Amino acid sequence: MVVRDELLARAVDECRGLIARRFPGDAERGAAAVLLDDGEVLTGSSPDFGNAGASLCHEVEPCCAAFRLNRKIVASVCLHRAEDGRHLVLSPCGICRERLADHGPDVLVAVPGPSDPTELRWVSLREALPHYWLAGAFPDEAPDWR
Numbered sequence: 151m152v153v154r155d156e157l158l159a160r161a162v163d164e165c166r167g168l169i170a171r172r173f174p175g176d177a178e179r180g181a182a183a184v185l186l187d188d189g190e191v192l193t194g195s196s197p198d199f200g201n202a203g204a205s206l207c208h209e210v211e212p213c214c215a216a217f218r219l220n221r222k223i224v225a226s227v228c229l230h231r232a233e234d235g236r237h238l239v240l241s242p243c244g245i246c247r248e249r250l251a252d253h254g255p256d257v258l259v260a261v262p263g264p265s266d267p268t269e270l271r272w273v274s275l276r277e278a279l280p281h282y283w284l285a286g287a288f289p290d291e292a293p294d295w296r
């Protein structure tokens with residue numbers, strides 16, 4: 151599936167929009183957005199729980215919503231608004247890569263540029279997760295990864 155640039159841009163805009171609307175006076179906040187195969191964008195964010203061990207990634211809410219809607223995720227972006235107002239691109243953590251892997255190796259994930267954390271680049275999950283354990287050890291359980 152070829153993901154159109156304007157849909158990717160909309161996912162980024164909606165991620166930034168959630169940060170702006172939900173946290174108008176707070177710096178240092180983040181959110182995530184996923185683009186679904188039908189063009190819908192789902193956003194999410196995670197509270198700062200009193201017990202940091204209860205923390206969740208911002209991607210969890212939109213990933214679970216995609217499951218609820220029975221839709222495939224085609225792209226994912228996570229941004230953190232720094233104190234100076236810049237939006238830093240957070241590449242998906244290891245466990246979020248695992249969550250996204252269920253949607254196949256062609257999922258696009260936002261990663262920061264090599265020398266500018268505000269530069270947003272799209273790479274495939276296969277690039278971000280080159281040695282996906284399930285595909286290597288149990289390829290029949292990850293048929294999209296062949």
Ligand SMILES: [Zn+2]
Pocket residue numbers: 207208209242243244245246247
């Ligand atoms: Zn994560």
